[in-house]
Amino acid sequence: MKRVVSPHTLEELWQVLEELPKASLMAGGTDLLVHLRDKGRKVDLILLERIAEMQHLEQQDGELVIGAMVTHQQLLDSPIIKKHLPVLAQAVSGLGSPPIRHMATIGGNICSASPAGDSLPPLYLLEAKLVLKSKLTSRTVPIQEFILGPSQTVLAKGEILAEIRVPVPAPISTTEGISTYCKVGQRKALAISIVSMAACLEMESDGTVRVAKFAWGSVGSKVMVFPELDKYLFGKKLTDDSLRELGMMFARQVTPITDLRASAEHRRALVSNLPLKLLAEFKG
Amino acid sequence: MKIRFTLNKQAIEIESQPDCRVVDLLREQLVLTGTKEACGSGECGACTILVDGVSKLSCLMLAAQLEGREIKTIEGMSVSEELHPLQKAFCDQGAVQCGFCSPGMVMASADLLQRNPLATRQEIRQALSGNLCRCTGYQKIVDAVDSMVQETRNKS
Numbered sequence: 001m002k003r004v005v006s007p008h009t010l011e012e013l014w015q016v017l018e019e020l021p022k023a024s025l026m027a028g029g030t031d032l033l034v035h036l037r038d039k040g041r042k043v044d045l046i047l048l049e050r051i052a053e054m055q056h057l058e059q060q061d062g063e064l065v066i067g068a069m070v071t072h073q074q075l076l077d078s079p080i081i082k083k084h085l086p087v088l089a090q091a092v093s094g095l096g097s098p099p100i101r102h103m104a105t106i107g108g109n110i111c112s113a114s115p116a117g118d119s120l121p122p123l124y125l126l127e128a129k130l131v132l133k134s135k136l137t138s139r140t141v142p143i144q145e146f147i148l149g150p151s152q153t154v155l156a157k158g159e160i161l162a163e164i165r166v167p168v169p170a171p172i173s174t175t176e177g178i179s180t181y182c183k184v185g186q187r188k189a190l191a192i193s194i195v196s197m198a199a200c201l202e203m204e205s206d207g208t209v210r211v212a213k214f215a216w217g218s219v220g221s222k223v224m225v226f227p228e229l230d231k232y233l234f235g236k237k238l239t240d241d242s243l244r245e246l247g248m249m250f251a252r253q254v255t256p257i258t259d260l261r262a263s264a265e266h267r268r269a270l271v272s273n274l275p276l277k278l279l280a281e282f283k284g
Numbered sequence: 285m286k287i288r289f290t291l292n293k294q295a296i297e298i299e300s301q302p303d304c305r306v307v308d309l310l311r312e313q314l315v316l317t318g319t320k321e322a323c324g325s326g327e328c329g330a331c332t333i334l335v336d337g338v339s340k341l342s343c344l345m346l347a348a349q350l351e352g353r354e355i356k357t358i359e360g361m362s363v364s365e366e367l368h369p370l371q372k373a374f375c376d377q378g379a380v381q382c383g384f385c386s387p388g389m390v391m392a393s394a395d396l397l398q399r400n401p402l403a404t405r406q407e408i409r410q411a412l413s414g415n416l417c418r419c420t421g422y423q424k425i426v427d428a429v430d431s432m433v434q435e436t437r438n439k440s
Contacts, residue, residue, distance in 0.1 A: 002303055003302065004285075004302035004303050004346055004348040006348055006349070006351065029344055029345065029346070029349075030326050030341075030344050033305075033344050033346070034325045034326060034344070037324070037325075042303070045303065045346070047346075047348065047349065049349070073338075096326070096414070097326075097329065097413055097414020097415075098339060098392065098395070098396075098410070098411055098413065098414050099326075099329060099332055099339045099340050099341045099392065099414050100326055100341070100414060102338045102339060102340055103340050103341065103344065103345075188413070189410075189413030189414060190327055190413065190414060
């Protein structure tokens with residue numbers, strides 16, 4: 001029989017990791033257990049869900065600090081996130097289904113490093129930093145550097161993602177102007193995104209764009225951002241023409257693949273059209 | 285491994301493989317077959333149970349995760365022979381056809397009404413968006429939950 005261990009503190013975790021160095025780490029389990037069952041694999045499991053130091057969600061010196069075991073429902077229930085990081089709240093509200101959101105954690109979503117992970121595009125936009133800990137080390141890595149590709153991260157052996165730090169107020173105003181997460185899936189609930197776009201735009205009172213940031217999901221091996229293209233909208237008003245032009249520029253840069261959910265061509269077409277959604281957002 | 289938890293208000297202690305899925309523990313070991321398994325991968329909601337009052341999927345949980353928790357399954361909804369009002373509402377509104385999704389639907393609805401007793405129809409649809417039904421077309425299920433909301437509203 002394989003072992004399942006449920007440490008209650010980081011100290012206990014480090015001990016267990018030494019005893020079971022080959023064990024898989026499980027957060028909410030909504031991805032991991034499906035994979036293990038598909039492959040018929042039996043592995044030792046270390047459950048992280050009860051570790052006391054990974055459950056917090058609090059504001060500290062200009063940052064929102066989120067323990068990696070905070071579930072997506074807890075994010076949605078947080079007034080701080082609703083107020084300061086609505087783009088994250090919106091993305092998470094469409095992740096999986098209610099029971100999945102009650103189980104799955106933000107740390108799990110990040111470490112799964114799926115190109116389609118719903119929390120990822122907003123966390124890229126919001127310049128989230130990740131605190132990685134092991135028995136003897138602690139380091140902080142920007143999310144852009146943490147994810148290397150599908151299911152691949154910089155986590156070293158014996159290292160875990162302990163918490164997520166997001167600047168508050170956000171580096172780009174997510175409350176004045178436009179802040180939106182558009183997800184195209186095969187259906188509205190329980191869908192893995194075919195393409196997703198997180199966008200935050202700060203606008204002048206006359207409707208001119210001051211700053212804009214976009215992050216794209218499911219169009220490459222990881223979330224894609226194009227700071228050079230984001231600048232195209234600066235000083236411009238949102239019009240059908242400017243957004244179409246921008247959409248075409250993004251579509252030329254993304255590197256989608258064809259998989260069972262959609263073809264690469266379809267994904268490019270979606271990328272090209274999704275910025276037009278902002279027009280409706282702005283007109284209200 | 286010995287696991288202690290509360291199941292439908294009764295404290296129990298049971299010997300189980302720690303990597304046994306909760307849905308198997310409930311159905312095979314405890315013979316509580318009200319909880320159904322359909323997809324086994326978190327896509328359908330048939331196996332929904334309440335863990336500390338919150339809806340979770342018993343096909344994606346391991347027995348070891350139950351330690352110290354309070355579990356409610358569909359069997360814990362009725363009191364002796366008396367159906368829970370939510371179950372009655374499902375019957376009255378014709379929200380049950382083959383019945384396979386019903387336990388999961390009832391548990392997900394119970395979770396919703398506990399958080400949000402005055403849920404709108406839109407909120408009901410969202411709350412049940414993780415539960416698939418292949419018979420009813422959902423309308424009558426939403427009607428059933430909505431009838432509970434109306435009852436609450438009339439009382440207040």
